[in-house]
Amino acid sequence: MQxxxxxxxxxxxxxxxxxxxxxxxxxxxDIFTILVFFLLVSSAETEVLxxxxxxxxxxxxxxxxxxESVVVMVTGDQILVQGRPVATVAAALAGDELVxxxxxxxxxxxxxxxLIQQAKADIAxxxxxxxxxxxxxxxxxxxxxxxxxAAEFGQISLAVVQKPGVxxxxxxxxx
Amino acid sequence: xxxxxxxxxxxxxxxxxxTNGLLTRLPLVDGQYDYKGLGxxxxxxxxxxxxxxxxxVLLEPDVPYDxxxxxxxxxxxxxxxxxxxxxxx
Numbered sequence: 001m002q003x004x005x006x007x008x009x010x011x012x013x014x015x016x017x018x019x020x021x022x023x024x025x026x027x028x029x030d031i032f033t034i035l036v037f038f039l040l041v042s043s044a045e046t047e048v049l050x051x052x053x054x055x056x057x058x059x060x061x062x063x064x065x066x067x068e069s070v071v072v073m074v075t076g077d078q079i080l081v082q083g084r085p086v087a088t089v090a091a092a093l094a095g096d097e098l099v100x101x102x103x104x105x106x107x108x109x110x111x112x113x114x115l116i117q118q119a120k121a122d123i124a125x126x127x128x129x130x131x132x133x134x135x136x137x138x139x140x141x142x143x144x145x146x147x148x149x150a151a152e153f154g155q156i157s158l159a160v161v162q163k164p165g166v167x168x169x170x171x172x173x174x175x
Numbered sequence: 176x177x178x179x180x181x182x183x184x185x186x187x188x189x190x191x192x193x194t195n196g197l198l199t200r201l202p203l204v205d206g207q208y209d210y211k212g213l214g215x216x217x218x219x220x221x222x223x224x225x226x227x228x229x230x231x232v233l234l235e236p237d238v239p240y241d242x243x244x245x246x247x248x249x250x251x252x253x254x255x256x257x258x259x260x261x262x263x264x
Contacts, residue, residue: 061248134240135240136240138239139236141243142236
């Protein structure tokens with residue numbers, strides 16, 4: 001059968017490319033190497049503070065970097081210490097007591113566990129970071145702070161978001 | 176000793192001194208606290224008392240956390256028009 005010139009050309013082309021093009025290993029290895037470095041670098045910068053969806057931190061111009069410390073998170077309905085729920089907000093606000101006993105106990109346990117390497121006797125060096133929602137009433141914040149003080153934490157930091165981006169903490173100036 | 180106090184009320188920001196009482200009262204501007212006015216006023220106080228570096232923030236129970244942070248910012252930093260200067264007072 002007579003084939004057109006174009007059909008002949010096409011067939012030759014198909015024959016040549018049969019079996020697919022071989023994997024280009026060099027560029028693949030390049031990309032994987034870059035990927036490995038990227039993952040190494042990005043995993044090295046571990047987040048000091050969790051950034052949960054349910055709370056919206058206030059914005060601030062504070063520049064101090066967040067340090068490794070015990071984290072108390074106050075969401076709309078729960079109080080969490082190191083990610084573990086310890087008390088409900090409703091219960092914390094219920095009594096007349098300024099100190100929230102559950103929170104205080106949980107923080108006491110943290111002093112025994114997490115900060116064991118840090119100067120144990122030095123109360124002033126013990127740090128706690130409070131992550132609170134923007135709308136958190138001061139009434140509750142005061143109780144959380146009082147509980148931190150009662151659990152012998154000398155430094156309380158308030159987590160804020162730096163005006164554009166990154167999570168930071170501001171030192172409590174006065175209380 | 177000059178003891179600066181910033182009181183956050185439901186309807187205003189008040190700057191006071193522990194023994195002399197109220198110095199100024201900054202009412203809400205468009206339903207918002209007047210942080211800018213507070214910064215300007217504190218800057219004037221700082222000019223007269225350059226050594227002062229302490230302040231106490233007093234809040235009403237229902238004041239949101241955000242307001243505390245903004246007031247603390249106003250106390251710690253002052254935004255100048257030309258350059259941003261970190262002011263520890």
